[in-house]
Amino acid sequence: MSVFLLLFLPTAWLMDRLVVSHTYQQKHKEMNELALHFVSMIHNDTLLKMDALETMADFTRVTLFVLDSQGKVTATSKHHHEIDPVFLTEEYVRTLQAGNQLEKNITIDNVSYTLTGVPMITNGSLQGSIVILNSLTDTEEMLQSHRQILYLAVIAIMSAAAGIIYWLSRRISRPMRQMADATRAIAEGQLETRVEVLSDDEVGSLAYAINHMAEELKRYRDSRNEFIANISHELKTPVTYLEGYAQVIQQEWYETEEEKQQYIGIIADEAKRLNRIIQDLFDLTKMEEGQLSLLPEQVDMNTICQSSLLKVQHKAEQKGLQLQISAAESHPYIWGDPVRLEQIMLNLLDNAIRYTKAGDVSIRVTTGTEQIRISIIDTGQGIPPDELSNVFERFYRVEKSRSRQYGGSGLGLAIVAKLVDMHQGTIDVQSQESIGTTCTITFPRLLT
Incomplete structure (x- = not known):
């Protein structure tokens, strides 16, 4: 409202000044x-009598003074004899004698007049001057009437503006207060709190953003709680094995050396599993904090895929699975970190082998003009359609009741998604239950 008044009141004042100035200019022009x-009348008829001038002055409602060349008043319109020509100061007379016109606003007996003087010059010689006084009483009354209308208009506009501003401020502040209350509730952990979205403007957009924030916080909290439960179990299981079998060996509760070696093997396997969980957590934390750096170079994805298959071949043979690769005909070069690219492939192949009971796991590498596509295809149990959108989330497990038997920490695919993104790539999963799953990674192709 202050800004409105700061802009509007000076504008109204300026409009009033412009109207007054224009009115006075018009009045001076007329006089x-x-x-x-x-x-002109005097020049055209030197015998023109004063009666004719007085009649003209009376008709035009002005007071007429005729001055000689010395500045002395020689004639005055009859019905205005009461006005003393004392207002004709020496300065005004000198102006007229110098051959210059005179335009002034003066006050006589608290009445405002326009003073207009025009010298009469014949053949370059000053013959005298004509001075006209015109009362501004009617003009001032008219201006006062217009000013009153302007004041009423200003008051009406200010009242309307105050009402609109009050309504708008209430309309804006009410949802803002609601959002402030909701934000405080969310900060206190009441993540089910939602703000009612009442409009499509900026305020509505803010309300939507707060609701979205609450949903994301709730999802993150639920994911975190699930992670704590999962990771606690994942860590507790190998630690329990390590503690139990270490005690068996320490107390020599075994009967044969072969049994002892079996227990030592279990301890080694569980230590590896524990180390893998910890390493996955460490890698994911560094990626999310932007602290994991890549060492990029020109990489042939045919080579990465072949070396990854060799590393998982023994695990696949133990389950009786066939491994196949369909390499690209031309060298599919990309710009990336070979160690991290192999980590992507090993995680995906490990997942494919873990969830495939029979059949085969294959890799298909194809090249396009600007992209390279790597597909990992298995004949495993598949993923339910409603679970597909969540498989790359941290700590997410498909078929949670059976996931422990397959091992893993629930972090592998989250790490894969982060690493693919760091290489400016995309990953997509297509799956059908009881038929199999296809993971497709797309990387920008490096043209050589």
Whole structure:
């Protein structure tokens, strides 16, 4: 409202000044034209009597003074004899004697007049001057009437503006207060709190953003709680094995050396599993904090895929699975970190082998003009359609009741998604239950 008044009131004042100035200019212009007309009448008829001038002055409602070349008043319109020509100061007379016109606003007996003087010059010689006084009483009354209308308009506009501003401020502040209350509730952990979205404007957009924030916080909290439960179990299981079998060996509760070696093997396997969980957590934390750096170079994805298959071949043979690769005909070069690219492939192949009971796991590498596509295809149990959108989330497990028997920490695919993104790539999963799953990675192709 202060800004509105700061802009509007000076504008209203300026409009009033412009109207007053224009009105006075018009009045001076009219009087000047009338004075010139009187001078013209005298020049055209040197025998023109004062009666004719007085009649003209009376008709135009002005007071007429005729001055000689010395500045002395020689004639005055009859019905205005009460006005003393004392207002004709020496300065005004000198102006007229110098052959210059005179335009002034003066006050006589608390009445405002326009003073207009025009010299009468014949053949370059000053013969006298015509001076006209015109009362501004009617003009001032008219201006006052217009000013009152302007004041009423200003008051009406200010009242309307105040009402609109009050309504708008209430309309904006009410949802803002609701959002402030909701934000405080969310900060206190009440993540089910939602703000009612009442509009499509900026306020509505803010309300939507707060609701979205609450949903994301709730999802993150639920994911975190699930992670704590999962990771606690994942860590507790190998630690329990390590503690139990270490105690068996320490107390020599075994009967044969072969049994002892079996227990030592279990301890080694569980230590590896524990180390893998910890390493996955460490890698994911560094990626999310932007602290994991890549060492990029020109990489042939045919080579990465072949070396990854060799590393998982023994695990696949133990389950009786066939491994196949369909390499690209031309060298599919990309710009990336070979160690991290192999980590992507090993994680995906490990997942495919873990969830495939029979059949085969294959890799298909194809090249396009600007992209390279790597597909990992298995004949495993598949993923339910409603679970597909969540498989790359941290700590997410498909078929949670059976996931422990397959091992893993629930972090592998989250790490894969992060590493693919760091290589400016994309990953997509297509799956059908009881038929199999296809993971497709797309990388920008490096043209050589």
